[in-house]
């Protein structure tokens with residue numbers, strides 16, 4: 518099959534909408550445009566029915582019931598509602614949150630904000646494989662701990678966290694467990710009951726639904742959990758998230774969840790094989806290719822590697838026909854090594870010389886082979902150039 522350019526290998530950043538999800542959405546922009554909160558006519562009832570179907574589709578993906586799904590604008594909002602909304606209900610009885618150093622900014626920065634309001638935050642380290650040790654969670658919990666928030670899987674190096682073990686500990690200690698499942702949902706099996714999770718965040722655009730729609734699972738039984746709303750208004754979503762629902766987006770999100778649930782087992786096997794083939798091809802072509810993150814217990818569609826002996830910033834600049842991400846983040850104009858890669862023990866140079874490959878539903882064998890060959894060629898060239906520059910420097914110093 519002919520390749521089309523640029524090749525997209527950045528599925529952790531966002532995914533395209535699945536055409537089947539788009540098809541389900543389209544009538545809800547036009548003929549079925551009703552407001553799901555309109556109780557007095559058929560337009561409203563039709564919209565409400567569609568939203569409820571989506572609620573069920575999403576709940577089925579994670580072993581929840583439909584009434585436990587709160588629709589939001591995405592995972593940033595879901596994480597904010599979960600952490601701030603729970604903090605607001607604690608009313609001075611508890612003032613401690615346990616989280617990890619590799620969380621997404623939308624958890625880390627909320628924790629930082631809560632610290633300015635008097636909350637204590639313990640940020641647990643991860644091991645070289647990028648995993649939180651459940652025993653660290655146990656040791657961090659005190660009588661004042663309200664909540665543990667640990668992501669289901671990391672967005673940079675794909676490490677799947679031991680949620681079931683953490684959930685057993687939070688259960689035993691009477692502490693709530695929130696997880697940001699933005700990268701894991703639809704990619705690996707998740708069951709909120711088996712995991713002992715009380716709140717779970719999702720976002721549509723990481724799972725083949727549109728941007729700007731997300732959800733928060735909020736446990737309703739054993740225990741029933743209350744979160745205070747961030748927005749006040751019409752009392753939508755059981756009062757937890759006021760605002761007219763994005764009906765077309767929600768319909769697409771529900772359909773996408775249903776497709777993910779149906780295709781997950783085969784897709785996980787296909788993508789893990791493609792991912793392994795990518796790593797093997799890179800390793801066969803080049804020395805000095807190191808895996809970032811775990812070998813086992815990693816998202817099937819994630820590969821993150823570092824290349825020794827190259828200038829970090831130059832890798833992606835030399836690749837203009839493949840969409841990839843690097844081990845750096847631009848913060849206020851300067852290039853900083855990724856805090857996630859530093860947390861697994863990489864030095865600044867190797868973190869900057871890292872590349873994240875995110876494979877997905879529309880990734881083909883030919884694209885993976887192209888990417889492996891292209892990246893190998895570019896790395897070899899950059900190393901050659903670096904060696905030549907060092908040689909020249911060496912010559913000029915020894916001749917004076």
Ligand SMILES: *Cc1c(COP(=O)(O)O)cnc(C)c1O
Nearest residue numbers: 591592593621672697699700720
């Ligand atoms: C993308 C992502 C988010 C943010 O989701 P939005 O819907 O874009 O706000 C949060 N957490 C993780 C792990 C993510 O990958």
